[in-house]
Amino acid sequence: MLWLATAALAVFVLLGRLELSFDLSAFFPQKTTLTHDVLIEQLRSGPGSRLVVIGIKGADREQLTEASDHLRRALSADPAFVAVHNGEFDEDATEVPEPVRSYYLLMRDLDFSHASLQQAMQSRLQDLALGGGSALLDLIARDPFLATLDALEQLTPVNMSGDMWFAADGSAVLMAETRAQSIDITAQGQAIRAVRQEFSTLPDATTLNLEVTGVGAFSVELQKTIQAEAKKRSILASAALLLVLLVVFRNARLLLLAAIPIGFGFLAGLTLVSVLFDTVHGITLAFGFTLLGIAVDFPLHLFSHAEHDSGRTAMQRIWPTMRLGVTSTAIAYLALAFSGSQGLAQLGIFTAGGVVVAVLATRVWLPLLMAENTRPPTHADGVAQQAELRIWVAPVALLLGMTVMWYHPGSTWDDDISSLSPVPADRIAADRALRSAAVTPDMRYQLVMHNDSLEALLRDSSTVDKLLADAVEDELLDDWQSISQLLPSQQEQQRRRDAIPDADVLSTRIQSALANTPFRRDAFAPFVANAAAAKAADPLLPADIAATPLGSWLDSHLIQIEDTWVALISVAGADVDGLQARMQEWELPVTLVDLQESSVGLMRDYRNSARNTILVAALLIVGLLWYVRGSFGQTLWVALTVSAAIATTVAVAVTLHGNLTVIHLVALLLVLGLGLDYALFLSRDESASQRRATDKGVLACAASTTLAFGILSASSIPLLRFLGLTVAIGSAASFLLAWLGSRLR
Amino acid sequence: MRARLTARPPAAGLNIGSSALLAALLLLAWSSLLATEAPQLSLDEILTRTTVIPPARVAFREERHNPMLQEPLVLTGYLEYLDAGVLRKVIESPAPQAFLIRADEVVIERDGETRRLSLSKSRVLKTMLGAIEAILAGQPENLESLFDHEISGSDDQWSVRLTPQSPRLKRQLVGLQVNGDSESTSSIRFDLKSGEWHSITIMRDAPEQ
Numbered sequence: 001m002l003w004l005a006t007a008a009l010a011v012f013v014l015l016g017r018l019e020l021s022f023d024l025s026a027f028f029p030q031k032t033t034l035t036h037d038v039l040i041e042q043l044r045s046g047p048g049s050r051l052v053v054i055g056i057k058g059a060d061r062e063q064l065t066e067a068s069d070h071l072r073r074a075l076s077a078d079p080a081f082v083a084v085h086n087g088e089f090d091e092d093a094t095e096v097p098e099p100v101r102s103y104y105l106l107m108r109d110l111d112f113s114h115a116s117l118q119q120a121m122q123s124r125l126q127d128l129a130l131g132g133g134s135a136l137l138d139l140i141a142r143d144p145f146l147a148t149l150d151a152l153e154q155l156t157p158v159n160m161s162g163d164m165w166f167a168a169d170g171s172a173v174l175m176a177e178t179r180a181q182s183i184d185i186t187a188q189g190q191a192i193r194a195v196r197q198e199f200s201t202l203p204d205a206t207t208l209n210l211e212v213t214g215v216g217a218f219s220v221e222l223q224k225t226i227q228a229e230a231k232k233r234s235i236l237a238s239a240a241l242l243l244v245l246l247v248v249f250r251n252a253r254l255l256l257l258a259a260i261p262i263g264f265g266f267l268a269g270l271t272l273v274s275v276l277f278d279t280v281h282g283i284t285l286a287f288g289f290t291l292l293g294i295a296v297d298f299p300l301h302l303f304s305h306a307e308h309d310s311g312r313t314a315m316q317r318i319w320p321t322m323r324l325g326v327t328s329t330a331i332a333y334l335a336l337a338f339s340g341s342q343g344l345a346q347l348g349i350f351t352a353g354g355v356v357v358a359v360l361a362t363r364v365w366l367p368l369l370m371a372e373n374t375r376p377p378t379h380a381d382g383v384a385q386q387a388e389l390r391i392w393v394a395p396v397a398l399l400l401g402m403t404v405m406w407y408h409p410g411s412t413w414d415d416d417i418s419s420l421s422p423v424p425a426d427r428i429a430a431d432r433a434l435r436s437a438a439v440t441p442d443m444r445y446q447l448v449m450h451n452d453s454l455e456a457l458l459r460d461s462s463t464v465d466k467l468l469a470d471a472v473e474d475e476l477l478d479d480w481q482s483i484s485q486l487l488p489s490q491q492e493q494q495r496r497r498d499a500i501p502d503a504d505v506l507s508t509r510i511q512s513a514l515a516n517t518p519f520r521r522d523a524f525a526p527f528v529a530n531a532a533a534a535k536a537a538d539p540l541l542p543a544d545i546a547a548t549p550l551g552s553w554l555d556s557h558l559i560q561i562e563d564t565w566v567a568l569i570s571v572a573g574a575d576v577d578g579l580q581a582r583m584q585e586w587e588l589p590v591t592l593v594d595l596q597e598s599s600v601g602l603m604r605d606y607r608n609s610a611r612n613t614i615l616v617a618a619l620l621i622v623g624l625l626w627y628v629r630g631s632f633g634q635t636l637w638v639a640l641t642v643s644a645a646i647a648t649t650v651a652v653a654v655t656l657h658g659n660l661t662v663i664h665l666v667a668l669l670l671v672l673g674l675g676l677d678y679a680l681f682l683s684r685d686e687s688a689s690q691r692r693a694t695d696k697g698v699l700a701c702a703a704s705t706t707l708a709f710g711i712l713s714a715s716s717i718p719l720l721r722f723l724g725l726t727v728a729i730g731s732a733a734s735f736l737l738a739w740l741g742s743r744l745r
Numbered sequence: 746m747r748a749r750l751t752a753r754p755p756a757a758g759l760n761i762g763s764s765a766l767l768a769a770l771l772l773l774a775w776s777s778l779l780a781t782e783a784p785q786l787s788l789d790e791i792l793t794r795t796t797v798i799p800p801a802r803v804a805f806r807e808e809r810h811n812p813m814l815q816e817p818l819v820l821t822g823y824l825e826y827l828d829a830g831v832l833r834k835v836i837e838s839p840a841p842q843a844f845l846i847r848a849d850e851v852v853i854e855r856d857g858e859t860r861r862l863s864l865s866k867s868r869v870l871k872t873m874l875g876a877i878e879a880i881l882a883g884q885p886e887n888l889e890s891l892f893d894h895e896i897s898g899s900d901d902q903w904s905v906r907l908t909p910q911s912p913r914l915k916r917q918l919v920g921l922q923v924n925g926d927s928e929s930t931s932s933i934r935f936d937l938k939s940g941e942w943h944s945i946t947i948m949r950d951a952p953e954q
Contacts, residue, residue, distance in 0.1 A: 126840050129820050134939035520815040
């Protein structure tokens with residue numbers, strides 16, 4: 001009853017708390033350097049992550065141009081999107097975007113003297129000799145100095161040419177920035193549906209092809225894929241397990257009983273994760289499938305040993321071995337909780353919790369539910385014999401595995417952050433092809449500054465602006481964008497506010513400047529009104545910009561990590577060495593960061609951290625084995641056998657996959673757990689009949705695990721494919737090495 | 746390297762006004778320079794007979810009307826067709842400045858400073874320059890791919906009304922009307938969606954090259 005009540009409580013908790021997430025960045029490390037934090041923040045919620053990348057092809061350039069223009073205008077009117085670009089400057093735009101529209105007079109140093117105003121009026125007349133249109137007239141009336149254009153130009157990357165974007169394959173390319181973050185799958189799904197809906201209204205929609213990529217689009221696809229994969233693989237794996245159980249035990253009742261520990265384990269793991277974390281990642285849920293492979297081992301060992309005995313007696317006999325195996329496995333899995341990644345921590349806790357509950361369910365429930373055997377017990381007539389452990393088998397395999405790794409060309413580890421992505425390679429390639437057509441800011445090199453005080457940071461940034469202007473003159477870089485160009489410090493805003501004359505003074509100067517020009521006397525009334533408004537305006541703050549069209553620009557150049565404000569100054573066309581040398585003269589707390597190199601370093605640190613945690617876990621396991629078994633020889637044999645299985649698995653994995661990723665590391669942890677289980681059972685001192693039961697049980701475990709993970713290795717999700725293949729190989733290797741390396745005397 | 750400008754004509758300024766102006770002035774230059782025979786009310790025939798061979802030059806007087814002005818802005822100067830794809834508009838009064846259009850950019854000379862602006866910043870201007878090229882090179886098929894045209898009047902007093910076909914151009918440009926007589930083009934009027942209009946008159950007494 002207690003178990004059922006606990007299960008009911010777990011279901012109740014899940015109904016109230018379970019919230020799935022598909023935020024890929026959950027698998028990135030946490031608690032790293034400031035640079036790495038910046039990188040992760042940009043990957044997680046930076047403007048780049050909110051871009052829906054749209055490709056249209058299937059017609060000639062002229063038709064695609066019209067289609068791109070139509071789609072841009074239609075989506076621009078959709079509230080789901082902050083901005084939609086296709087490379088062209090928006091000549092239809094009638095309004096300057098906020099906050100530049102309201103605060104342009106506080107963004108630049110302006111001279112409001114009579115002479116300066118007169119010069120500005122004459123220059124605008126000369127502009128009207130070339131240009132026209134309501135947008136220009138509105139602009140001149142509000143801003144005879146054209147400070148607005150100066151501000152906007154500085155915020156625009158230098159390499160924006162104004163040409164419509166076309167990919168190498170001829171596709172017209174659009175970038176639509178969603179209002180919602182990429183982790184908001186529902187909103188992303190709605191945005192993508194809006195794109196498809198608008199596309200369907202194009203005149204040539206039936207002959208055109210639409211491709212939609214981007215982080216949000218991939219998350220939506222991944223959600224569907226994971227759901228479909230989970231369903232499909234679960235059915236297939238269940239069928240495979242049923243087949244193994246039927247072949248080995250020929251008893252339908254046992255099939256049902258085997259499901260109990262798995263069910264409880266799954267429920268417990270999921271409840272634990274949903275209680276400990278705000279959301280449960282989809283990959284964690286998919287990984288629950290892996291639990292199926294290992295949790296089924298416990299009933300299989302029991303069934304095998306209970307063939308000629310009662311379930312209760314069999315459990316008493318194998319419990320010490322099973323308990324040791326589960327404890328060791330749980331230690332290994334819990335190591336993931338300290339790997340520095342929320343996604344992997346969820347996996348570790350899910351699996352460790354699930355395994356412990358599954359083995360307890362096996363221990364408590366299954367002996368009670370198993371029918372008593374009618375066959376006479378056989379263990380009584382056998383005498384426990386010492387297991388003969390062939391110590392040479394494992395070292396030979398270990399040596400072979402290490403030889404393969406030694407001769408493996410290139411690095412064993414892949415530190416490319418994109419290798420963690422579960423998005424299929426062809427979709428990533430399509431995304432890159434479309435993005436390469438779009439001229440976007442070069443974000444690789446950034447100057448990073450940070451300060452707990454936003455005001456101090458903005459003042460430093462303003463100083464760096466002046467120094468960078470000199471560096472541009474000296475051809476150390478082409479261009480830069482910094483937060484102080486959009487958001488001056490409050491001190492600077494106040495100074496500019498003070499420089500604006502009172503409305504009546506300004507009006508008098510303007511009237512004087514308009515003498516002998518064809519301008520209407522009230523042509524610049526909007527300018528006078530704007531100047532009065534700017535003089536009385538509250539200081540511009542980040543929160544005022546967040547909801548404007550330049551909100552994403554703000555997010556690209558100013559982020560807050562806990563209590564620290566970080567300014568990111570993007571630089572284009574930088575002579576990196578020259579700029580770094582110049583920066584040393586500045587004596588300012590500013591660093592030039594190569595985000596590409598930083599991402600590799602991030603993964604390297606991450607992997608090293610995970611490896612160290614796992615090594616500590618491995619030492620703990622060896623200590624536990626020695627303590628429980630009390631035999632150095634047995635402990636050494638188990639340790640060598642498991643190490644050899646892992647080395648063999650790594651050798652095969654690097655041969656098949658090229659490099660190892662953090663996902664392989666996770667899979668190897670599972671192999672460690674399986675290897676321990678098999679080695680511990682096969683190194684038991686037992687009678688010949690018990691040994692036959694052990695062989696049968698371990699074989700059933702290995703066969704079911706290899707089969708289940710073999711099914712996983714056929715998944716369309718690369719992450720699960722890597723996991724499946726590695727564990728399938730590891731399971732088979734663990735069994736073979738443990739079986740070949742042991743027999744009874 | 747990026748040229749940062751201290752005082753620049755706005756990017757928004759390089760839209761329909763400039764493009765229409767340039768197109769019209771060059772149309773005018775071509776017509777005036779070649780002093781065509783009276784048209785047979787056929788665009789093909791007009792263009793076939795009036796291909797311009799650069800270099801060539803024509804003087805103009807332009808009036809620009811917009812809501813900011815209490816009286817029209819009057820410009821005088823001359824237009825040059827320097828080479829295939831290279832055009833120049835020189836304003837002599839009220840304030841001297843010049844616009845050189847070549848390849849994909851406009852080079853602006855004003856107050857001793859030179860500034861460059863990409864033509865890609867204005868699809869209208871780019872399209873109009875394509876039209877000018879079609880007119881100067883005598884390529885009616887290129888012009889007809891961009892504009893619908895309507896010819897009216899007689900050989901002594903004719904008009905060609907050009908209306909953009911592209912919905913994108915239509916959003917900014919209502920159309921332009923080229924007027925001429927038995928000798929040459931006499932004036933052009935541009936109508937913008939904003940309600941602005943510009944009128945250019947050819948100065949027939951101006952020196953020609």
